[in-house]
Amino acid sequence: xxxxxxxxxxxxxxxxxxxxxxxxxxxxxxxxxxxxxxxxxxxxxxxxxxxxxxxxxxxxxxxxxxxxxxxxxxxxxxxxxxxxxxxxxxxxxxxxxxxxxxxxxxxxxxxxx
Amino acid sequence: xxxxxxxxxxxxxxxxxxxxxxxxxxxxxxxxxxxxxxxxxxxxxxxxxxxxxxxxxxxxxxxxxxxxxxxxxxxxxxxxxxxxxxxxxxxxxxxxxxxxxxxxxxxxxxx
Numbered sequence: 001x002x003x004x005x006x007x008x009x010x011x012x013x014x015x016x017x018x019x020x021x022x023x024x025x026x027x028x029x030x031x032x033x034x035x036x037x038x039x040x041x042x043x044x045x046x047x048x049x050x051x052x053x054x055x056x057x058x059x060x061x062x063x064x065x066x067x068x069x070x071x072x073x074x075x076x077x078x079x080x081x082x083x084x085x086x087x088x089x090x091x092x093x094x095x096x097x098x099x100x101x102x103x104x105x106x107x108x109x110x111x112x113x
Numbered sequence: 114x115x116x117x118x119x120x121x122x123x124x125x126x127x128x129x130x131x132x133x134x135x136x137x138x139x140x141x142x143x144x145x146x147x148x149x150x151x152x153x154x155x156x157x158x159x160x161x162x163x164x165x166x167x168x169x170x171x172x173x174x175x176x177x178x179x180x181x182x183x184x185x186x187x188x189x190x191x192x193x194x195x196x197x198x199x200x201x202x203x204x205x206x207x208x209x210x211x212x213x214x215x216x217x218x219x220x221x222x223x224x
Contacts, residue, residue, distance in 0.1 A: 006156075034211055043203065043216035044157075051210070090156055098207050099145045099164040104156035 002027035006091045006105030013112055019064075019078040021108050023091030026072065031093040033074040034102065035066055038088040050074060051096065086112045115140040115208035117187075119215035127223050132176075132191040134218050136204030139185070145207040146187045148178055150200050151217075157203060163187060174198070194222045 006023045013019060025031055032051050036044040046059045048066035056066050063082050067075045074091060088109050094102040120135040138144050145164055149157040161172025168180045178189045189202060199222045205212040 032210065036214075044214040046211050046213075049211050057210075088154075092157075094212075098209060099162075100207075101147055101159045101162050102157075102212050104149075104158075106156045107154065109154065 002093075002103065004091065004093055004103055004105045006108060008108060009106060010109045011111070013081050013110065015083055015112055016080045019076070019081050019085070019110070021076040021089055021091075021110075023074045023076075023105055024072055025093045028072070028093070028095070030071060030096075032096055033068060034092040034094075035074065035076050036090045036092065038090060038107075044090065048076070081112045083112050086110055114213075115144055115206045116213055117146070117204045117206045117215040119202075119204050119218050121218055122216065123219045123221065125221040125223060126194045128196055129193050132189070132194045132198065132220065134189040134202050134204075134220065136178075136187045136189065136215060137185050138187060138204075138206055140206065140208075143182075146178075146180065147205040147207070147212065148172065148176070148187075148189050149203045149205060149214075150174075151203065152200050160189070160202075194220075196222050196224070198222055 003026045034049045035047040050068045064078050090107045091105040092102040094100050116139045118137050147162045148160040151157045160176050161170045163180045171177045176191045201217045203217045204215040
């Protein structure tokens, strides 16, 4: 069966520090991978998605970047965190066809202080 | 662009009462629609999905949703609420490469 791992679960970082959140998927190949950010009352905002190794699409301009160094690994990064980067970050995967659902990791609660 | 709107950011029901969470979609073509549930500080879990096979879709935990093209709706229902149903619920549509989510409805269940 397929599983998705996302870590860490919580993170407190000072303003201006770097960030690296990692997500890995097991039990499937060539998945689409996603990073979402969730803010209270605003639902889930799609940040990045990837349909293959090295292929990254950004949905919104921001202080963050994403990379996919391996087929089932997706990394969210920042060189210098801002207070506004605080939030709940969710990694997800799905197969490419339109009628398939996305499967989510447990999320990372990031607090920038 | 395909999108969904969830009516009501907060819904409160008594234990044992009917749960109705509303979702309307905007799409010029038949959409693929999903309902997810999120418990505090956790990821999202799929409740059910509509992929045009049947208009009434049954999901996990006793939830179901009915696709109504004439009303562009995909409301989520459960006949009798349990305390354990208290959570955030999200409706989503798949326009192609990724799911677009509504803003969510927080369900409160009172004794």
